[in-house]
Amino acid sequence: MVLQDAPVRRAARLVDTTMLFAPRSGGVKRYLLAKRAWLSRNRPEIRHTLVAPGPRDFYDGHGRVSIYAAPLPFGDGYRWPLSKTAWMERLIRQRPSIIEAGDPYTPGLAAQKAGERLGVPVVGFCHTDLAALAALHIGDWAEKPVRRRWATIYGGFDQAVAPSRFIAERLIEAGVRDAVALPLGVDTEVFHPDRADRQAVRRELGLAPRERLLVFAGRPAREKRLDVLVEAAERLGAPYRLLLIGAGAGAPPSDRTIQLDYVRSPESLARLLASCDAFVHANDAEPFGLIVLEALACGLPVVGVAAGGVAESVDDTVGVLAARSDGRAMAEAIDALFGRELDQVGRAARLRAEARHGWNAVFERLSAIYAGLTGNPAFVARPA
Numbered sequence: 112m113v114l115q116d117a118p119v120r121r122a123a124r125l126v127d128t129t130m131l132f133a134p135r136s137g138g139v140k141r142y143l144l145a146k147r148a149w150l151s152r153n154r155p156e157i158r159h160t161l162v163a164p165g166p167r168d169f170y171d172g173h174g175r176v177s178i179y180a181a182p183l184p185f186g187d188g189y190r191w192p193l194s195k196t197a198w199m200e201r202l203i204r205q206r207p208s209i210i211e212a213g214d215p216y217t218p219g220l221a222a223q224k225a226g227e228r229l230g231v232p233v234v235g236f237c238h239t240d241l242a243a244l245a246a247l248h249i250g251d252w253a254e255k256p257v258r259r260r261w262a263t264i265y266g267g268f269d270q271a272v273a274p275s276r277f278i279a280e281r282l283i284e285a286g287v288r289d290a291v292a293l294p295l296g297v298d299t300e301v302f303h304p305d306r307a308d309r310q311a312v313r314r315e316l317g318l319a320p321r322e323r324l325l326v327f328a329g330r331p332a333r334e335k336r337l338d339v340l341v342e343a344a345e346r347l348g349a350p351y352r353l354l355l356i357g358a359g360a361g362a363p364p365s366d367r368t369i370q371l372d373y374v375r376s377p378e379s380l381a382r383l384l385a386s387c388d389a390f391v392h393a394n395d396a397e398p399f400g401l402i403v404l405e406a407l408a409c410g411l412p413v414v415g416v417a418a419g420g421v422a423e424s425v426d427d428t429v430g431v432l433a434a435r436s437d438g439r440a441m442a443e444a445i446d447a448l449f450g451r452e453l454d455q456v457g458r459a460a461r462l463r464a465e466a467r468h469g470w471n472a473v474f475e476r477l478s479a480i481y482a483g484l485t486g487n488p489a490f491v492a493r494p495a
Contacts, residue, residue, distance in 0.1 A: 123489045124158040125150070125481065126205045128198075128222055129213030130180070131238060132163035133188040135357065135373045137329055138401030139213055139238050142295055147174070149474045156489055160205050162198075162218070164190035176201065187330060192217040199224045207231055209485050213238055215264040223267050232484035235268030237278055242285070243396045247334055262286040269484055272477075274399035275420035293477060294423065296470035297404040301377045304410035304461055307385035316369055318352060323449065326354040326387040326411075328380060328402050331361025336393035341365045342438025343391070343445060351445070353391070356383060385409040389448055395436040397421050408464035410457040414444045424468075429460040 127146070131139040143161060150159050158174070165177030178201055180190035192198050198221035202210060210226055211234040212219035219235060226233035242258035262285035265271040271290040273279035282290035310320075318324065325344065329335050337358055344353040344367040352369060355362055359370030374380040384390065390406035395418040403424050406413055413430035415421035425432055433444035448456070475492070482490035 121208075121487050121489060122156065122158070123208040123485065123487050124160065124206060126160045126162060126202060126207035126210045127213060128162040128202060128210065128218040129238075130164050130190065130192060130216055130218050131214050132161070133190065134375070135188045135330075137357075138295070138399065141377070141401060143213070145296070145298060145470050146474060146477075149470055153471075153474070153492070154478065154490065160207070162202060162205070164192050164218075166190075176205070192221075195221045195224065199228070203228055208487060209234065209481050211236055212268070215239070215241060215261060219264065223264075226269070232269040234270045234272055234480065234484070235265050237265055237271060237273045237282060237290070238398055240278060240281060240396060240398055242281075244334060247396075258285050265290070270480060272480065274401075275423050277420045277423065278398045291480075293473065293480075294468070295399055295401050295404065296468045296473040297401070297408045297464055298377070299408045299465050299469060302381045302384070302405045302408035302464075304385050304457070306378070306381040306409065308382055309386045312383060312386035316354065318369075319350075322350045322352050323389075324352055324354055324387045325389050325391045325414075325445065326356065326384060326406075327358060327391050328356035328374070328384070329358050331358045333361065334394055334396065335361065336395070336436050337362040339393035339436050339438050339441055340391055341368060343393075343441035344368065346438055346442040347445060354383070354387060356380070381405070381409055384411055387411060388453065389414060389430075389445065391441065391445065392416070392421050393433075393436050393441055394421070395419050400424065404464055404468050407460040408468070410461040412448055412453060412456040412460055414441065414448055416441075424463075429456060429463050 147159055150157050160174045162176045164180035168179050169177040180192040183189045183191050195217050202225035209232050210222045212222035213236050222233050241261040242254045245257035246254040265287045271287045272293050274295050276292045279290045279292035341363050344351055353367055354369045356371045357373035384406050390411045390413045392415045395416040397419040399420040403421055413425045415425045415432055416436045417432040431444040431448045433440040478490045
């Protein structure tokens, strides 16, 4: 019998790049920061570099590379890199073993070119449904051509990864046949029911003890359907109030809403979430909704819509799904939730987050994808 040599563990560098990393970013930023922390603890031999836009060219000495890009008007801190060639050259300079592109824009296209030049694999993580956004912001006529372009871009990666079955199926339908779903995770130590400080938070918000506090946290973007949440709160009336964290600029004015600015600290965000009564989310085309997992981990029941990525995380055990994304349906779903034992639903929500959505399982699966593409076992755990 001929013995096969074990694959050699070689030094490796993973480079992540995206324009979806800004001071006020949400889920994509928290995913990337969680990955960096996990790699540091669990794969210390993997060098990790994050390349993202910023106000100037800068390297922090610890794996964070900032490349100057002009801010987007009304872009809530996001910046749009213009030169694909310049971005590609900066990626090549990092000498990656593998690249993960977190968008289909300049950084993602530059990552494909850098991968071709270096002969290294490039993963495309699809955090955004471009075709759905085009239909919403431009018109239904734009969906088909944008969908074709979206599929062409993600078909050009060595592996397309999506944060939900919903987005993976959208990619496959568009022609990206090998797209795989990798649902994201949540830090269940940071986002925890014990963060709750209900009396203090309600005093800070000027609320009476008996008021029912609904909450949404996210960007003030049109696709978040904030108008639906506000209409639902108005239909319900007293004693319901709606807390909008970071999203108030995109919502119509209402005496039922309370607006707070973007909360940078995950611990502070967890304190607010855990101090509310229920989380509400009206986007029926959400690619995944990491904030939903964070709410579940805080022990909050969730009211969402029976469509999109949120419907993969929420069911009757941990909340209620509205039949459609409109004010009446959302109000009915919220009313149905409060007709149940909220404490029991909240405990089930916490258990769901713990059992299904720990970051460790997510990053072990992702590391296996990296190992398969590079042929380098350094990405997988050493045998015990």
